[in-house]
Amino acid sequence: MPRRNTQIFILVLIVFILAGLVVLPFDDGIWLRRGIRLGLDLQGGTHIVYQVDLSSVEPGQEASTVAGVMGVLDNRINPMGVTEPVIQKRGGDRITVELPGRDISDKEKERLSRVVMLEFGELASENETARWENERGRWKPATAIINGEEKALTSQYFEENTYVRQGEMGGVELIFEWDKEGSELSEEITGRLIGQPMAIFEGDEALRGEEGQPYAPVVQSTIVDVGQITGLSFDDATSLSQQLNAGRLPAPLTIIDDEIISPILGEKFVEMSLQAGLIGIILVMLFMIIYYRLSGLLASLALVFYGLLVMALFKLIPVTLTLAGIGGFVLSIGMAVDANILIFERVKEELRAGRTLGAAIEAGFNRAWAAIRDSNVTTFIICGILYWLGSSIVASAPVKGFALTFFIGVAISMFTAIIVTRTLLRLFVGTSLAQRTWLFSPRLGRK
């Protein structure tokens, strides 16, 4: 047992040092050149104001169009991995978007405001008017007559399940599926155009492949359900696919203001809450040492270890900390010592029952385990359900942020309170210190 304990101790020490290398200093990191990510409420970010062009919207439809634009923007921001953006309608025709972080590139901002409407084109004959012209020829919209109505083939008939894959030849393929009407149109048009090129346009520009050439493949066979676009760069294909799935903007946007803005909770909030958290932890440690003596001291060491590990995980995953996340973290500090309190109370009971220190420690850990397990599993269930609901059915970013940090905190505290504290305690059993029971419980010492 003692040898195995020493091995565990060394392992714990190694994890401790690794975590330290990841965490310190907070805003950078010796190992990973990365600070802890903070949300809009804590760190501030980019404040963009979009003007919605409502000129082509029918009167009376303005409000619902702007609401539609906001929904699409929200869908597009999500895959950017951004936590808790703020999207607000401002007056009748402007939208404010605030995103955490200062380093949102111009390209990303442009992508957010892109209409994303792909139009399919076929070559126009000499006497026809062309809608587009480029080095591959003069193009007109590819149309077909369905139910007596002439319709153009566009991405509005895509199902919202496009995806990008690496094709057999190594090229990048964007796969899309036509909806019912789209299938009919596509069957009609591609059937008519076999052996001829088709191009895809977005606005006035042709979709271009990796080398900048306009995209205009020759139709090989009739396309009914599933189509593909090949030859785009991986980056372009991925963002196009995400945007197609997020939906088409019902009206064009232009950026009219773009600035860096300070955090909602004020500049000093993070600094102050870090300080407050530290003071809180020190108070907890003092309490533990006064009440549980040597065991309390070891639990305090475990608590330092806990803080460091949680921070390291926040950086590694990485977790974007927001107010709600800090809430989960703070609560988990308070509860981190709960497992230790459970164990130490148990050890005291066993000592009172007349066991030796070594036996009391082992029995204390074993008996407290069921309570620690059940109480923490219920916490995990809460976190799991809140996270799942927070990210899907009843989407609510604060709920999700809280659940994530609370889960990490409680999971790590199980490890530190049980493994770390036990390993440290075992190191003391068998030394002469263990004879002095007052080190473990004041009342027992006095007897």
Next chain:
Amino acid sequence: MFDIVGKRLWYIVISGVVILAGIVSLATFGLKLGIEFESGSMMTVSFEEDVTEEALKNELASLDYGNAIVQSFEEEGSYLIRLPELSNEAKDDLVDGLAAGLGDIKESSFDKNVSPMVAAETGRNTFWAVFVAAIGILLYVTWAFHRMPNPFRYGTCAIIALVHDALVALGTFSLLGGLLGWEIDLMFVTGVLAVVGYSVNDTVVIFDRIRENLTRYTRADFRTVVNNSLVETLSRSMNTSLTTLFVVLALQLFVGESIQNFAVVLIIGVITGTYSSLCVAPQLLVAWEKGELARFFRWLPRRGGRQ
């Protein structure tokens, strides 16, 4: 040995009265929604002279807009202010007031009607999330105690304690809103989630001890076993709530007003959570076991009929 269980009727009555008061308050005052949840106005201003964020906040507070959210732009002396919805006159007064207090305004723009920062559904969504989580807890606790007779009772009592704590927090804030004008914000929502997490954790630890003692002392009376379990876990319950309170109090004292809602909800929650895990959940368990609940529910309609 303390007799905690003997006074169970009193605890349940006290809880009942507090919760009833909370529900009455919720029905009359409701919850006062903060600026984040409601549509309002938005103003950008830049001053001729350098004005600090703090000075601007103080000036807004003295003009009775203490709840405004102020953010600064990178450009010195220019700010974004989120306000409750203002009429054009109120806006003009505000601009004049700011100019009088902080010097000339270089530029300002105003949007009268701006949609809420946080979708109004957030509150309702949080409620549903907690509701589903409660069902999850009910199932797990019932499963964890499946070797005990009537495992379903443990799950039910844990959930009652959870709802109890959440209701006390909501009721208190409704009262604070009605009497002192406190508004609820995202801090509050986070705080309620934390209370729910804390409450269940605390209750399950005590149930666990009851389970252990029931299997160890099979001949003892249920009431005695529950009482002994409560006494044995009492110092743990107190110590855990103390350590949690230390952290929360530190937040309240050293971060101050901006985190006040979170801290206050948690202080209330830790106290009621500890109370409910000692004086509500296990007491209901005993009352249920002894058939007192059934008698109570039979008694209710008779009382109602007599009136």
